Amino acid sequence: MITDLDLPVLAKAEVVVCGAGPAGVAAALAAARSGARVILLEQTGCCGGMSTAGLVPVFIHMSDRKNLVAAGICHEIISEMCRRMGQSKINFIWQHIHPEILKQVYDEKLSEAGVTTFFDVKVADTIMNGDTLNAVAVATVQGLKKICGKVWVDATGDGIVAAAAGVPFELGDAQGKTMSPTLCVQYSNIDLEAMREAEQRGEGAIPLWKKHKQQIPLAEHHIIGISEYGNGSGSGNLGHIYDVNTLDEAERSHCYTEGRRVANIIHDFYVKYVPGYEKSDLTATASLLGIRESRRILGEYQLTLSDYLEKRHFSDDIGCFYYGIDIHASSTNPEEQLNVGKRMDECNSSYEPGDNYGIPYRALIARKVRNLLVAGRCISAERPVQASLRVMPCCMITGVAAGCAAALAKDDGEIRALPAESLQREIRTTGAYLP
Known part of the structure; x- marks a missing residue:
């Protein structure tokens, strides 16, 4: 002041x-x-x-x-x-x-x-x-x-x-710990028809994450999936960045590099396991950290x-x-x-x-x-x-x-x-x- x-x-x-x-x-x-x-x-x-x-x-x-x-x-x-x-x-x-x-x-x-x-x-x-x-x-x-x-x-x-x-x-x-932030992502080249058909069969990203999460190098209990728009594009509120104080400048800076690392790991999961994402691209990570x-x-x-x-x-x-x-x-x-x-x-x-x-x-x-x-x-x-x-x-x-x-x-x-x-x-x- x-x-x-x-x-x-x-x-x-x-x-x-x-x-x-x-x-x-x-x-x-x-x-x-x-x-x-x-x-x-x-x-x-x-x-x-x-x-x-x-x-x-x-x-x-x-x-x-x-x-x-x-x-x-x-x-x-x-x-x-x-x-x-x-x-x-x-x-x-x-x-x-x-x-x-x-x-x-x-x-x-x-x-x-x-x-x-x-x-x-x-x-x-x-x-x-x-x-x-x-x-x-x-x-x-x-x-x-x-x-x-x-x-x-x-x-x-x-x-x-x-x-x-x-x-x-x-x-x-009570201990001053804040909710974990997320660096959201954008995918392109999604086969939306294959994705929707897989979801109807119960083979969407959310159940497949639960099935395969032991093989994924992230301590992440669940994900919520990609929300589609346009012609084969979508954004995702995927993954968390844990154990950070969102008012600490150094830790907040770390969230961006860690968020990009997490984004690539989760995209690898999508490409490997989720129908419709085999040829998808990780087009962008957000330029603004998702602070809850x-x-x-x-x-x-x-x-x-x-x-x-x-x-x-x-x-x-x-x-x-x-x-x-x-x-x-x-x-x-x-x-x-x-x-x-x-x-x-x-x-x-x-x-x-x-x-x-x-x-x-x-x-x-x-x-x-x-x-x-x-x-x-x-x-x-x-x-x-x-x-x-x-x-x-x-x-x-x-x-x-x-x-x-x-x-x-x-x-x-x-x-x-x-x-x-x-x-x-x-x-x-x-x-x-x-x-």
């Missing part, structure tokens, strides 16, 4: 959104469509975060199996992606992603809304005046500069802005496991969600890997179609800073709940709410003074679902 810094001003706006993943894109669109001048900052060269640069293969659980809880901006973007993919109907539970098409959709929607997007800029520090965030220092191709704003949305996933501003946070489990867990920023309210189990709703709900408590193992310990699924089943057994839990606005308000909201997987929640809401449709739900709140507070930055009813009314104008 810096109190003052004499840096050249790169740009200024009423609302500044840091991070252009699903949460950040949704926040920027919602704020701009609500009448604010918006800047969106992204450290990579494209919008979409895990849905594009991260090669995450699917959008999961837009629905609670009865209600479209990720209606509005999330549904709008995915609908357009599916239309350009030639797909007439969205799979609201398990929708495959074409990352290159999705990049174009994000670009066009943001441009139409009048959002100013900066790529290749990375937040280096915050510039504070007491409890007010005035600017962020960003690393650019011309060195350090600053971007100024009235209201801020931290959608970096890692809570970089909030942590730099001195907001307290939690990390990992790092900081959980502490807000004015922290969502608890009890909230999840009781399907609790709040007077200041900004949305609702349902996805299982999906905690991935942090180590290669086979007992830990097996217990992950058992614990998830125990926690989720009470949820029926149409059941969901509420997300209060207070969980998006960062403590100790007057004008800072958080969105995405770093919002204020206990670890089990974060393991549910970290997936991309929910990141977009919280992004929309943060963007609407930022736009309403753009004149004075007083995000805590917003009446819940006014915010909820603004959120509904985006087409979002609020029960």
Whole structure:
């Protein structure tokens, strides 16, 4: 945190959104469509975060199996992606992603809304005046500069802005261990017809992994397979990188080299054992590491496991969600890997179609800073709940709410003074679902 810094001003706006993943894109669109001048900052060269640069293969659980809880901006973007993919109907539970098409959709929607997007800029520090965030220092191709704003949305996933501003946070489990990340992959030259026929015979990648995993030099209990798109292409959330601290710079760097090693081992398995993949190519590993867990920023309210189990709703709900408590193992310990699924089943057994839990606005308000909201997987929640809401449709739900709140507070930055009813009314104008 810096109190003052004499840096050249790169740009200024009423609302500044840091991070252009699903949460950040949704926040920027919602704020701009609500009448604010918006800047969106992204450290990579494209919008979409895990849905594009991260090669995450699917959008999961837009629905609670009865209600479209990720209606509005999330549904709008995915609908357009599916239309350009030639797909007439969205799979609201398990929708495959074409990352290159999705990049174009994000670009066009943001441009139409009048959002100013900066790529290749990375937040280096915050510039504070007491409890007010005035600017962020960003690393650019011309060195350090600053971007100024009235209201801020931290959608970096890692809570970089909030942590730099001195907001307290939690990390990992009771011992500080974080869920294992994944470096997702992209395959081409898949014989999709042979693959589908094999899956119908029960000879798909998942059962074959269980059958042959003793011959594969990886301590990996299971894999989830490849999600197809295009003409013989697909992306896969394959393999884990264990025993790493996702906030340690050296260990995070190691994840990329280790992820590429794991990717080649798993691709060898596909070529050798899985019908349809005999001539497939490992076209790419992701340019962005798939981090499931790092900081959980502490807000004015922290969502608890009890909230999840009781399907609790709040007077200041900004949305609702349902996805299982999906905690991935942090180590290669086979007992830990097996217990992950058992614990998830125990926690989720009470949820029926149409059941969901509420997300209060207070969980998006960062403590100790007057004008800072958080969105995405770093919002204020206990670890089990974060393991549910970290997936991309929910990141977009919280992004929309943060963007609407930022736009309403753009004149004075007083995000805590917003009446819940006014915010909820603004959120509904985006087409979002609020029960």
